Structure formats: C-alpha cells, structure tokens
Amino acid sequence: MSLEPVTLQQLPTDLISDLLPQHVAVIMDGNGRWAKNQGKPRIVGHQKGVDTLKDLLRCCKDWGIPALTAYAFSTENWGRPRGEVQFLMTLFERVLRRELQEMKEENVKIRFVGNLEDLPTSLRQEIDRSMEDTKNNQGTQFTVATNYGGRHEIIQACQAIAKKVEQGYLKANQVNEDLFEQHLYTQGIPHPDLLIRTSGEMRISNFLLWQVAYAEIYVTSTLWPDFDRTEFHKALATYQQRDRRFGKVKS
Numbered sequence: 001m002s003l004e005p006v007t008l009q010q011l012p013t014d015l016i017s018d019l020l021p022q023h024v025a026v027i028m029d030g031n032g033r034w035a036k037n038q039g040k041p042r043i044v045g046h047q048k049g050v051d052t053l054k055d056l057l058r059c060c061k062d063w064g065i066p067a068l069t070a071y072a073f074s075t076e077n078w079g080r081p082r083g084e085v086q087f088l089m090t091l092f093e094r095v096l097r098r099e100l101q102e103m104k105e106e107n108v109k110i111r112f113v114g115n116l117e118d119l120p121t122s123l124r125q126e127i128d129r130s131m132e133d134t135k136n137n138q139g140t141q142f143t144v145a146t147n148y149g150g151r152h153e154i155i156q157a158c159q160a161i162a163k164k165v166e167q168g169y170l171k172a173n174q175v176n177e178d179l180f181e182q183h184l185y186t187q188g189i190p191h192p193d194l195l196i197r198t199s200g201e202m203r204i205s206n207f208l209l210w211q212v213a214y215a216e217i218y219v220t221s222t223l224w225p226d227f228d229r230t231e232f233h234k235a236l237a238t239y240q241q242r243d244r245r246f247g248k249v250k251s
C-alpha cells in the first residue's frame, strides 16, 4: 500500500470520500505496553493516549467522518490497581476541563455512554457540563464509553422494557429491534461501520455488543499511543476494500 508522505491534513487521495465509514469506534489498547517499552510507568501511556485520541477526533473532522466513539473505561477496568484507576478518573476530568472550550469551538458534540452514576462526582459534573455545553453542536459526534459494558447496557435496556411491560405501557409483542435500541445508552447514535482495535488483541471486550453486529473489524498490532493518521489511513483503506454484504449476497 502506498501512503502519501504528507502530513495528512486532508483526506488522502486514494480514499473515496463517499465510501468512508460514517461512524468509527475504537478500542484504544496498548497504552501500558507502550509506556513499558519506553521504560516509563503505565500512566505515561494513558497520557500519550489522550493526544492520540485528540488527533483522531480532529482527523475525523478533517477527513469528513461524522462520528467517533472511544472506549475509555470498561466496567471491568475497576479491577486495575487502585492508583491507575484513580489516575484515569482524574485524567478524564482534567482532559474534559482542558479541552471543552476547543471542542465547543470545533463544533464537536460530546456524549458519554455507560453507567455514569458510579463515577466520581467531580467527574460526573464535568461530563454533564461537557454534554450540556455541546448538545446543539452539529459537527463531529464524539461518544466516550466510560464505565461502559456491553452486557450491562443490554441488561439495563431489558430491565427498562420489562418495567414498561409490567406497568402496562407496552405489550411484550411490541418489543422489537427499534424499541430495544431506544433503551440503549447509544440511543440516537448510528451503529459503527468500522471498529478498530489497537495492540493486536482479537477481542471485542464487551464493547458495543449490540451495535457492532455488522461493523467491519480492523485489528492492528500498533499500540494505541502510536496510532496516528498514517495508521488511520491504513485502517480506512482496508475498510474500503471490504465487501459489506450485511448477510445478503452480492448484487
């Protein structure tokens, strides 16, 4: 694959704009290994990972991709060492506070999905503020999955629907895919067309289980902090070569 030796500010010419994914989701894996490779503590990898995410968000804007979703913290991540969890919570809060103005100026609409109630109060306040302040923005839709678990999301949707049936607002035979989706955290956000996972692991790791049903999956051995525009270009070029049939035969 030949890649242009430019800064990639604009959509690379080998990519077809009409065939770009409309929504890219990323599992940002490999921060710890990246830091270890440099002889640094794991948290340095997370810090660098923020810069990578920020540039990817801007790249989506530059290249005309309307939606990006990032898996920032899973329900399983609470099992990490206490210091690392605390660092991540503080990092999310600090990044939000620092970047909010710029996101507003760049017309980004940010939304957090997950079990947000269990997050530290000060982080929740920043999350609420960022969602409120950007809710009318029409630019890139940036979704951050925080304290997110796909199974938990599905269970809470089932419980909410069951409650409505129990209370007589709904009949069981009215439960269909559209209704179910309205009870997911991601309600109103289109499904990802492309799911990227860095650092080589071939797993979904409880991320957007319902929503990635027909997403194209791209796994790269590149560690998240090194996932730059050249790497994104490779992912998109691979995506554009895929034959998406959605279970049908080729027309």
Ligand code: FPP
Pocket (backbone or CB within 6 Å): 028, 029, 030, 031, 032, 033, 034, 046, 049, 050, 053, 070, 071, 072, 073, 077, 091, 092, 093, 095, 096, 144, 199
């Ligand atoms: C996975 O790498 C990375 C994380 C669990 C955290 C990702 C979070 C960020 C990049 C910050 C995002 C910030 C905002 C505000 C959205 P790992 O630690 O599992 O790496 P390893 O597999 O090499 O140990």
